Amino acid sequence: MQRKVIIAGGGTGGHIFPAIAIANALKKIHPDTDILFVGAIGKMEMEKVPEAGYPIKGLEIAGFNRSNIFKNILLPFKIWKSLRQAKAILADFQPDAVVGVGGYASFPMLRRAQKNNIPTLIQEQNSFAGKTNKILGKKAKKICVAYDGMEKFFPADKIVITGNPVRNNITQSAATREDAMQHFGLNPEKQTIFAVGGSLGAKSINEALVPLLEKMVQQDIQLIWQTGKPFYETAKAAAAPYAEHIKVHQFINVMDLAYKAADVVLSRAGALAIAELCVVKKPVIFVPYPFAAEDHQTSNAMSLVNKKAGLIISDSEVRTQLDNVLFSLLQNRALMEQLEQNIGKLGNPNADMVIAKEVLSVI
Structure with a gap:
């Protein structure tokens, strides 16, 4: 029938x-x-x-x-x-x-x-x-x-x-980290951050990253930065002196490659983003969008944070706290591994x- x-x-x-x-x-x-x-x-x-x-x-x-x-x-x-x-x-x-x-x-x-x-x-x-x-x-x-x-x-x-549910091109991706690094023009030997704020970008995350670009380059850290349309030109101008380390994109269609390249992800806490991060098993710092209905993004993020499967910075504090949280995580191999293992347990491909x-x- x-x-x-x-x-x-x-x-x-x-x-x-x-x-x-x-x-x-x-x-x-x-x-x-x-x-x-x-x-x-x-x-x-x-x-x-x-x-x-x-x-x-x-x-x-x-x-x-x-x-x-x-x-x-x-x-x-x-x-x-x-x-x-x-x-x-x-x-x-x-x-x-x-x-x-x-x-x-x-x-x-x-x-x-x-x-x-x-x-x-x-x-x-x-x-x-x-x-x-x-x-x-x-x-x-x-x-x-x-x-x-x-x-x-x-x-x-x-x-x-x-x-x-997570898109098939993420759950069934056969791409390697080397493929990903080659695609974005990055060095596979260096630590890499992927910052993503949903399809429209995230104003607070974007603004918090600008003053940290120089420090990233000094510490030999790379950044894949999905800015969304509104912030794209500003980000491009800010990243221009650091083109080798900082790759700015208005929108990324090959999310599987961006995740593969990343050692740490900086992300909003929408349900789809979280489902993807659980499947790709990445240490993540959540900055929940505070104006989502019933503040559900904070609730989503906290259900992972309580299981030691992610870190959280509130939207209002991201400008002051991102520097400390991000760089100390990148230096803490044990914490990165713990976050990776715990978030991986929550994924359902x-x-x-x-x-x-x-x-x-x-x-």
């Missing part, structure tokens, strides 16, 4: 890439599975999902705007309209199951599916569940999570610990397949 599955959500790479990984895993198990994505009009998924080879329909939905209250005037209308659009999509596609991966489009699609008695599954990526997933969790058949202790948000009998099997089990 042919199975039909809707995957709803998106908004950031952190929601979209795991969703595509789940779709690919479903296709691997049953190649004839018919998959339709549903996203939010104007968001990144409308471009990324078709690039991955899947059809997508868009809902006119937005989230609550915390910075400009007046922009929320149309929100009830948008929610009502998106629920009507979701109803039409369900009537047209007639799925056997609907999967929510988080992001704006997740709520209307799953809410409507639950009303129509269509089985739903939630993939909750963070260690702190958002409000909408808590509401949807009451009627979902299964809730796939990546962290322990999630019964404070969801009914315990529905929770399955699966880990978060097969999370996509485990979740796909859970999806099929609710049909």
Whole structure:
């Protein structure tokens, strides 16, 4: 029998890439599975999902705007309209199951599916569940999570610990450290830092790195620096005198090579970044983005820090503390090895397949 599955959500790479990984895993198990994505009009998924080879329909939905209250005037209308659009999509596609991966489009699609008695599954990526997933969790058949202790948000009998899906080009990368060093034009004999702030860059991390560039070069340390678009020109100018040691990129497509090259990673604490770091087993200093909903990035990072699987600097203190934390870690071989071993225990390179099997089990 042919199975039909809707995957709803998106908004950031952190929601979209795991969703595509789940779709690919479903296709691997049953190649004839018919998959339709549903996203939010104007968001990144409308471009990324078709690039991955899947059809997508868009809902006119937005989230609550915390910075400009007046922009929320149309929100009830948008929610009502998106629920009507979701109803039409369900009537047209007639799925056997609907999967929510988080992001704006997740709520209307799953809410409507639950009303129509269509089985739903939630993939909750963070260690702190958002409000909408808590509401949807009451009627979902299964809730796939990546962290322990999630019964404070969801009914315990529905929770399955699966880990978060990671892109195949990272879990199945055959690249060596030598390949990576050659790609970035770096010296394999030297210690290397990889600084990454998500697809848009991280302002506080970027600004904290600028005054440390000279010290890195003096200590013969190399840096691969993904700056994001807004900071790229500033970083390029700051790194110009140190071109041999400091490699500045607006965006890196070959993340597997960047991870392979790194001795230490400096990163935000989004669920996708953490899932990747666990799989590639790298010592990491987290600087959580403080404005994420419910401050979930700090919660994500702390669940690793408490297991001695990472270090943390708060966003407000990164300018003053990065120098000390970063350079003392690079000199502490024993601590680097401990972090590497502990973070490696938390990785699940097969999370996509485990979740796909859970999806099929609710049909």
